[in-house]
Amino acid sequence: MSDAPTLAAVVHTQSDELWDVIALLEGARELPFKNQGESGERLIRQAIERIQGVQAAFDPYI
Numbered sequence: 001m002s003d004a005p006t007l008a009a010v011v012h013t014q015s016d017e018l019w020d021v022i023a024l025l026e027g028a029r030e031l032p033f034k035n036q037g038e039s040g041e042r043l044i045r046q047a048i049e050r051i052q053g054v055q056a057a058f059d060p061y062i
Contacts, residue, residue: 014054021047
């Protein structure tokens with residue numbers, strides 16, 4: 001028997017992650033990008049990392 005979580009559990013957790021990504025991107029949209037490393041760029045980087053995590057979570061089920 002596999003110790004992997006059910007697909008329903010993964011979907012629920014990853015749906016929460018996607019809502020967090022939306023919030024990160026909305027926050028980044030409000031910040032100016034004057035220099036490399038500004039807060040907006042950091043938020044976008046975090047959003048990309050979370051989307052990559054969602055992709056990795058679904059890989060075993062695809």
